[in-house]
Amino acid sequence: MKDKRQKNISITTTISDSETVNAVQNFKYDQAKIREVLSHMIIVHELPFMFSEYELFNLLMRTATPHYQKVSRTTIKKDCIASYEIEKKKLMATLNDVNRVSVTTDLWKSDQKISYMVVTCHYIDSMGNLQKRNLNFCEVEPPHTGLVICDVLHKCLVSWGIENKIWTISVDNATYNDVVVRMLKENLSYKNKLPLGAKLFHVRCCAHILNLLVQDGLSEIQDVVFNVCESVKYISALELRINMFSEIAKQLQLSSKKLVLDCCTRWNATYYMLSAALEFKDVFPRYQHRDFNYNFLPSEEDWEKVHVVCSFLEEFNEITHIISGTEYPTSNLFLTQLFKIKKMLKNADVGSRSYMVEMVKKMQFKFDKYWGDCNLLISVAAVLDPRNKMKLIEWCFREIYSPGDAIVHVTTIRETLRMLYNEYVEAHKANSEKDASGDTQKEKSSSMNNVNVKGKDKVRAEFTSYIKQVDSIEQVKSELEVYLEEGVVMCEDDTEFDALKWWRMNNLKFRILSKMACDVLAIPITIVASESAFSAGGRVIDPYRASLGVETVQVLLCAEDWLRARHGIKRKAKVSELNLF
Structure with a gap:
């Protein structure tokens, strides 16, 4: 009876020890996981390393997990570096x-x-x-x-x-x-x-080219821009001036918008500053009556110039939003924006305003300097959008170039597409031959290990080898020719169309061309x-x-x-x- 009791005690002790070990292991795992997530939070949300030592943060963690142990800033820095190294290895494997x-x-x-x-x-x-x-x-x-x-x-x-x-x-x-x-x-x-x-x-x-283009145009009214910019700077310098300006705006029942400070390196910042100031043009002279130290009041003629220029640059601002989005667009979307710019410059209503004539002239010169020659990448990418193909090139180039130059540039685009496609075909053949060679070695190795292979299996293997050889040979009509000869894709909502998605869905039909298209569309403009x-x-x-x-x-x-x-x-x-x- 005594031996039996001792045995039960021994079993109970063993189970208790096992549970303790598991608990300790789970605790260590939880702590490691918490430290990993904490390092990710520090990095992603741009928090200081000291965050891990904040009293209320640690109180929060102990409330959620009573066994949470405080992590020092030195330790969390090491954890951040470890997270960096782990993610770097993953990214290197992906890029490989x-x-x-x-x-x-x-x-x-x-x-x-x-x-x-x-x-x-x-x-x-x-x-x-x-x-x-x-x-x-x-x-x-x-x-x-x-x-x-x-x-x-x-x-x-x-x-x-x-x-x-x-x-x-x-x-x-x-x-x-x-x-x-x-x-x-x-x-x-x-x-x-x-x-x-x-x-x-x-x-x-493209964003920098567009910036240079408009900045050159704005230089024609630099004296007006200077006065508006200095006015905004002067008023924004002191809280007292801001309050006085806002009070006048309220009395005139103007919009609740605010003035915008300029950033000289970005043309659209200048545009925002001018368009915002234009809404308060009646406030500035009234403000001057209250502050005799304010000496940058634009004249009525200046405000007229601001109004005309802002109206002209409104569409340029929309184009800037399209090509400068942080979730940047694929390269197939840029040719239509270039076409829009060229058309706006060509059809600009300058009237008898000499400053607008010179402004448009400067912008046209900059456009021709950077985009006057056939831009291969933007054009090739546009063709690889199934909504466009060569039809968009032929249509746009008639507007962008003279009739003779348009024909030459269209021919250049066709030839470039053909040459690039041929390079992908050669690469595909080389990979197919390499794969076929590897499969042959595998088959030989397999046949040596399996002497008694059934006849039908041998036939199937020979047929597979034949298909791979035939598959590596380019057809009479290339995928590029088939793609260009087919009609363009029509869709009800162009804003929802994803060219990359279309190529993914059609990669079985255009196995080589789809790879080429995805590579080109991924190029950032x-x-x-x-x-x-x-x-x-x-x-x-x-x-x-x-x-x-x-x-x-x-x-x-x-x-x-x-x-x-x-x-x-x-x-x-x-x-x-x-x-x-």
């Missing part, structure tokens, strides 16, 4: 399976007086979806010459193992970028042949995706975190981009990035 990538890059100087380069990669994932990831946010030491920037950029590409997969590089119109692109093209083409002999390699940012990283950079490197090291800055900003994609968290759209008061 991608055939072609496009890159956008730009420079930014922080309040630390350190120049950073952001490198953003754009590609089509295995599910056929368009993706973008910030690869690097690294320091660029002076001098910022084309050679130095090219070396830093090339080093980034090599570190990610994508130097042989580069399809295009999109940059702004800074002079040094011409040197960067030329040198990078030479470095990359030394070992590998770039598509189309690198004709599509250099992509100029602006560097907005890279520039948006600078907004996050400005928040992360705030006055209270100015001592962050450059490596830590890269960890926080790149990991934020990756983790947002992992958790499906999009940035909230702001009403405006302009300064309002």
Whole structure:
């Protein structure tokens, strides 16, 4: 009886010990999971490392989980770095399976007086979806010459193992970028042949070109812009002036809108400033009666110029919204916007206003400088939109070019499409032969291991081999010819149409052409995706975190981009990035 009691006690003790071990293991797992999620929250929401030590945060966590243990800022920083390394490995594995990538890059100087380069990669994932990831946010030491920037950029590409997969590089119109692109093209083409002999390699940012175009036009009324800008600055400088201005606006029962401060580097910021000030044009002279130190009052003639110019630039502002969206559009959408700009400049109602004549003339000159020659990438991308095909090219080019030039440019587009498609056909054949060779080796190995293979299995294997050989041979009529000969796709709501989705749905019919189309449509026509990283950079490197090291800055900003994609968290759209008061 005693032995039996001891045995039961032993069993009970064993079970109790087992439960304790499981509890301890679960506790450790929970703590590790909490720390992982906490590091993600710190990174994605741009919180300071000190957040993990906040008293009320820890009270909240202990309320939710009584066994929660406080995490120090030093530990959470290490956890953030670990999360960065984990996500980096995942991204490298993803990029390893991608055939072609496009890159956008730009420079930014922080309040630390350190120049950073952001490198953003754009590609089509295995599910056929368009993706973008910030690869690097690294320091660029002076001098910022084309050679130095090219070396830093090339080093980034090599570190990610994508130097042989580069399809295009999109940059702004800074002079040094011409040197960067030329040198990078030479470095990359030394070992590998770039598509189309690198004709599509250099992509100029459409948003920057449009900005230059309108800025040149606005220079015709720079004296008016100066007066309005100085008026807004003067009134916004003191709370007393703001209140006085607002009181007059209320007395006149004007809109509750507010004045907008200008940003000299963005033309649409100037447009917002002018259009907002125009609504308060009757307030400014009344304000001057109360403040004799205000000396920048625009005249009635000035306000007339502002009204005419703002009316003219309204459609340009809509185009800027389309091509500068943070959820940037695919490259097939830009030709119609170029066509719209050309048509607006051609049909502008300048009347007898000399300033409008000169303004339109300057804008037309800038348009012809950057887009006067046939823009291959934008045109090729437009053709690969099944709603357009060559019909849109033929229709648009009649407006953009003279009849003789239009024919030449249309022919150039056709020839470019054919050459690019042929390169994809050759690549497809090479891959098919490689796969067939691999299958043959597998079949030989299998036959050696399985001597008694049934006859019907051998026949099936021979037939499969035959199909693969026939399949690798291009048909009499190519997929490109079939695609172009078919009618355009008509849809009731163009805003909901997704060209990439259409190609995914038709990839069995156009196996080679669909791959080419997706690669082309994924090419970014602006560097907005890279520039948006600078907004996050400005928040992360705030006055209270100015001592962050450059490596830590890269960890926080790149990991934020990756983790947002992992958790499906999009940035909230702001009403405006302009300064309002």
